[in-house]
Amino acid sequence: MLADSLPHALESLRFPFPALAALAGRLPLGGGREVALAALMTARLARGVLAGDALQPGDRATRxxxxxxxxxxxALPATTRVPFARCIDAxxxxxxxxxxxxxxxxxxxGGHLDGPSVQELEKLARQLAGA
Incomplete structure (x- = not known):
C-alpha cells in the first residue's frame, strides 16, 4: 500500500456511509431528502456505540x-418520526x-431510501448486534 511505502503518510480515511450521503445530496428539498439526512445522522450516532469508535456515555447523551x-x-413522514427518535435515544x-x-x-x-443506503444501515445493524 502507499502508506507502507511512505512511512510518514497518513492512512486514507473512508467515510462509513457514502450511499446515505450521496442520496441526501441528490434528492430535492423536501421529505425524501430529510429522511435521508435523518438516517445519515442517526447512523453516525449509532456508529458511536461500536467498540472501535465508542464515545463516552456522557458524550453520546449530549449528541x-x-x-x-x-x-x-x-419535515419527516409521520411513520418515521418515532422510529428515528427511538433509535437516537438508544x-x-x-x-x-x-x-x-x-x-x-x-x-x-426503508421505502424512502435507495437500496445502497438501506444496505449501509443493515450492515451497521449487524455490526451493532455482533458487538
Missing part, C-alpha cells in the same frame, strides 16, 4: 439530545438495543 432537537425541525446505551432500534427504523424508513 443524542442535540440530534433530537434537530430531528424535531425536519444510542445513549449499549449496542444491542441500538441494533434493534435501527432495524425498526429501516422497516419504517
Amino acid at each position: 443524542a439530545a442535540a440530534a433530537k432537537v434537530w430531528l424535531a425541525s425536519l 444510542t445513549t446505551g449499549t449496542a444491542l438495543p441500538v441494533a434493534g432500534a435501527l432495524r425498526s427504523l429501516i422497516a419504517a424508513a
